[in-house]
Amino acid sequence: MKRNKPENEFTELLKKLPFVAVFLIASFFVGQLTARAVQLKETSAVIQASDENWGLGFQEEGKRPTGNATIDELKKYNTYYAEDTDEKVIYLTFDCGYENGNTDAILDALKKHNIKAAFFVVGTFVDSEPDLVKRMVKEGHIVGNHTWHHPDMSEMSTKEAFSKELTDVEKKYKEVTGEAMKKFYRPPQGKYSESNLKMAKDMGYKTFFWSLAYVDWYQDKQPTKEEAFKKLLGRIHPGAVVLLHNTSGTNAAILDELLTKWEEMGYTFKTIDQIGGSTDASSV
Numbered sequence: 029m030k031r032n033k034p035e036n037e038f039t040e041l042l043k044k045l046p047f048v049a050v051f052l053i054a055s056f057f058v059g060q061l062t063a064r065a066v067q068l069k070e071t072s073a074v075i076q077a078s079d080e081n082w083g084l085g086f087q088e089e090g091k092r093p094t095g096n097a098t099i100d101e102l103k104k105y106n107t108y109y110a111e112d113t114d115e116k117v118i119y120l121t122f123d124c125g126y127e128n129g130n131t132d133a134i135l136d137a138l139k140k141h142n143i144k145a146a147f148f149v150v151g152t153f154v155d156s157e158p159d160l161v162k163r164m165v166k167e168g169h170i171v172g173n174h175t176w177h178h179p180d181m182s183e184m185s186t187k188e189a190f191s192k193e194l195t196d197v198e199k200k201y202k203e204v205t206g207e208a209m210k211k212f213y214r215p216p217q218g219k220y221s222e223s224n225l226k227m228a229k230d231m232g233y234k235t236f237f238w239s240l241a242y243v244d245w246y247q248d249k250q251p252t253k254e255e256a257f258k259k260l261l262g263r264i265h266p267g268a269v270v271l272l273h274n275t276s277g278t279n280a281a282i283l284d285e286l287l288t289k290w291e292e293m294g295y296t297f298k299t300i301d302q303i304g305g306s307t308d309a310s311s312v
Contacts, residue, residue: 080182082109082218082237089262093239102237103304105225110239111267111303116295119269119303120145121236123214125178127157128247130280135163137283143297144168146236147274148214151176151197158204165205170299172212173197173233182221190227212236212300236300238271240264250278257282261289269300 084093095102095109102108111117122134124147138145147164149171154161164171175181175193184190194213201209213233215224220235228235242259244251256278260270272279 080220082215082220084239086263090265092265092267093263095237095239099304102225105222105235106229106233107225107235107237108269108300108304109237110265110269113267116266116293117298118264118290118295119267119298119300120272121172121214121238121269121300122147122272122274123174124149124153124274125174126150126153126275127160128275130277131157131160131274132163133280134274134283135160135167135169137280137287138169139167140284141287141291143287144170144299145297146170146172146212146300148172148174148212148236149197149201150174150178150216151200154197154200154204161201161204165207170210170212170301171201171205172214172236172300173209174214175216178216180217180219181215181224182219184224184227187227187230190224191231194228194231194233210301234300236269238269240268241271244276244279245273247275250276253278253282257286257289260286261293264290264293264295267303269303 080096083096085095086093092110092112099108099110099112111119120138120143122145124131144167147169149161161171173194174197176196177193179193181190181193184193198209201207211231211233213228213235214237215235218237225235240260240263242251242256244256264270
């Protein structure tokens with residue numbers, strides 16, 4: 029019996045070895061799969077972090093909201109969404125995707141108050157509405173670049189595709205006005221990536237997001253005057269970059285009164301070439 033005990037223990041060990049081997053091999057592959065899953069998750073997070081929609085977080089009425097990035101973080105890309113100031117100043121901007129009869133009324137209200145704004149135009153607007161573009165220039169407004177086709181610019185991975193969307197607008201603008209377009213850019217729908225911001229900067233552009241906007245672009249669901257005033261008066265703040273759409277019938281109807289109310293609140297108006305030390309960025 030004693031002689032057979034080591035032999036029996038060895039036999040039992042041999043029987044256990046396949047199970048141990050399978051367990052070790054399985055553990056190895058589970059570990060590899062887990063590591064790969066973590067790597068994919070981290071890669072996905074990086075992609076999501078670099079492809080964004082501009083967004084705001086309002087915490088207190090009358091105060092500047094937070095954005096996807098801070099004012100200082102955006103500055104390295106010559107990008108702005110508001111000015112860091114306690115001065116009651118507004119930078120008024122309009123996005124112009126097409127014309128539906130409201131732009132003249134908006135320009136009339138601005139002229140009445142002697143306020144200069146920025147109009148970010150798409151190429152097709154410049155092409156189809158040259159007289160309106162000429163009026164904007166004549167009355168001292170800035171005409172900025174909103175791309176030719178209004179695409180999701182965060183999907184533009186090459187400099188060639190990105191720059192063409194901007195340079196095509198520049199060419200049409202110069203053809204219409206005889207002047208070089210000032211290099212101020214707004215990404216359509218606020219969609220951007222970090223590489224986009226760098227591409228725009230490399231082209232000499234300054235990029236502008238916003239710190240105050242409201243849902244004014246649905247033609248069949250225009251906000252009431254009361255709804256508009258609740259947002260535009262309640263959330264106005266020092267250094268605000270305000271985004272409105274030229275297609276909004278509500279904006280055209282209320283702008284004169286809105287400007288009066290902002291002025292009564294003590295606000296004055298500056299143009300975006302004055303924000304954050306942003307000087308005239310004319311193209312050459």
